[in-house]
Amino acid sequence: MVNGSPHERGCVYTALEEIAGTLASEGVHGDIFWIGNKPISSCVDCGKCAETGRCAFNDRVNNFLAVAGEYDGFIFASPVHFAAATGGLTAFMGRAFFADLHSGQNRFALKPAAAVVSARRSGATATLDQINKFFLWGHMPIVSSRYWNMVYNDHRKAKTNVFAAKQHVWRQMIQGSFARCSLQ
Numbered sequence: 001m002v003n004g005s006p007h008e009r010g011c012v013y014t015a016l017e018e019i020a021g022t023l024a025s026e027g028v029h030g031d032i033f034w035i036g037n038k039p040i041s042s043c044v045d046c047g048k049c050a051e052t053g054r055c056a057f058n059d060r061v062n063n064f065l066a067v068a069g070e071y072d073g074f075i076f077a078s079p080v081h082f083a084a085a086t087g088g089l090t091a092f093m094g095r096a097f098f099a100d101l102h103s104g105q106n107r108f109a110l111k112p113a114a115a116v117v118s119a120r121r122s123g124a125t126a127t128l129d130q131i132n133k134f135f136l137w138g139h140m141p142i143v144s145s146r147y148w149n150m151v152y153n154d155h156r157k158a159k160t161n162v163f164a165a166k167q168h169v170w171r172q173m174i175q176g177s178f179a180r181c182s183l184q
């Protein structure tokens with residue numbers, strides 16, 4: 001689970017913790033990877049990743065790529081910033097997915113994925129669309145919800161967050177789609 005917020009333990013983290021608890025109750029271990037709060041460059045299309053499988057910019061993207069192949073499914077989560085995913089998460093996912101595709105390492109392809117967003121007021125569905133496009137591009141089956149994968153609140157009131165997607169969605173994720181897919 002990737003926390004795309006500049007806050008290590010804000011609203012997005014609270015939502016991911018809730019998901020982690022549900023996954024754990026079903027016997028599935030999940031880790032939370034925080035992208036950090038340092039500036040993250042977008043892809044500059046230098047092409048180095050095709051040779052190395054890593055990004056030429058050695059930052060949190062490479063930390064993530066180093067472990068991503070070990071996981072069977074992914075949740076990418078973002079606060080809504082200006083009715084969109086954070087610039088940091090957008091740049092992070094762009095570089096991670098591009099480096100993976102162009103090096104043929106297939107850390108993501110055919111593994112189930114879901115997006116989760118946290119907003120104060122509006123822009124949540126646009127942000128879900130934005131994150132889901134990475135999964136569509138990346139050959140990843142998207143785990144749907146019975147409603148919308150979004151939480152509402154300000155990080156100062158994180159404890160009052162209500163996770164709109166019901167827990168059974170995550171059970172479906174575990175029981176239905178989380179079986180490891182093979183590329184062979």
Ligand SMILES: Cc1cc2nc3c(=O)[nH]c(=O)nc-3n(C[C@H](O)[C@H](O)[C@H](O)COP(=O)(O)O)c2cc1C
Binds near residue numbers: 011080118119153154
């Ligand atoms: C720069 C910035 C832009 C934001 N833009 C929006 C917005 O367009 N719509 C919205 O509902 N909330 C917006 N917010 C509020 C956050 O989405 C909200 O507080 C979120 O729950 C914070 O999650 P976090 O604690 O994990 O960072 C914005 C916050 C910041 C810092």
